[in-house]
Amino acid sequence: MIISKQPTINYFIPCPIVRSIIMTEKIPQHMHCQICGKAITASDTETMCSDECKQRYQKLTKRRKVWVYIMYALIFVMIAVLFLAPYLGK
Numbered sequence: 809m810i811i812s813k814q815p816t817i818n819y820f821i822p823c824p825i826v827r828s829i830i831m832t833e834k835i836p837q838h839m840h841c842q843i844c845g846k847a848i849t850a851s852d853t854e855t856m857c858s859d860e861c862k863q864r865y866q867k868l869t870k871r872r873k874v875w876v877y878i879m880y881a882l883i884f885v886m887i888a889v890l891f892l893a894p895y896l897g898k
């Protein structure tokens with residue numbers, strides 16, 4: 809059995825930069841990758857750490873768009889059924 813010698817605070821703070829802040833009490837400007845949560849240097853243009861994460865983000869947004877269209881289609885169908893239901897029974 810392996811017993812970790814790391815302090816328990818490391819398990820609750822996944823970001824190495826935030827962890828280092830607690831240790832040194834300095835706050836460097838940084839942010840986190842929107843996909844994997846990795847700490848990256850603060851920038852106005854970059855919100856992701858790597859091209860891999862950018863591709864994953866693009867895939868995610870595409871899939872999300874498809875689901876939004878599906879939801880709209882379902883809502884349209886339901887409203888159409890509600891309006892047409894009285895006429896279908898006759």
Ligand SMILES: [Zn+2]
Nearest residue numbers: 841844857861
């Ligand atoms: Zn990332």
